Amino acid sequence: MSEIAKPKNPEDxxxxxLVLNPATWLMPIFFMLLIxxxxxxxxxxxxxxxxx
Amino acid sequence: MAEQxxxxxxxxxxxxFHEQFKITYTAYVGLAxxxxxxxxxxxxxx
Numbered sequence: 001m002s003e004i005a006k007p008k009n010p011e012d013x014x015x016x017x018l019v020l021n022p023a024t025w026l027m028p029i030f031f032m033l034l035i036x037x038x039x040x041x042x043x044x045x046x047x048x049x050x051x052x
Numbered sequence: 053m054a055e056q057x058x059x060x061x062x063x064x065x066x067x068x069f070h071e072q073f074k075i076t077y078t079a080y081v082g083l084a085x086x087x088x089x090x091x092x093x094x095x096x097x098x
Contacts, residue, residue, distance in 0.1 A: 014070035018057035018059055022069050
């Protein structure tokens, strides 16, 4: 494939918003974060690390 | 038509949004770290 410049992170992190429009994708990103957090809590509680 | 990004944001808008995104994300990680310290204090898992 043609040589595409490799990003240098974190300096180029901001460029993600040239691809994902936050007006469209910010809430889906937050909902994904919520789902991951809920799943993580379920696993941790399952493992017996719930309340004392 | 001028060079437009896939998202439609200009470079300046993307950089401006990213600044706020970094602040909010840092606060989120900070809060999570704080809560983990409370868990370690109250009920260590190791």
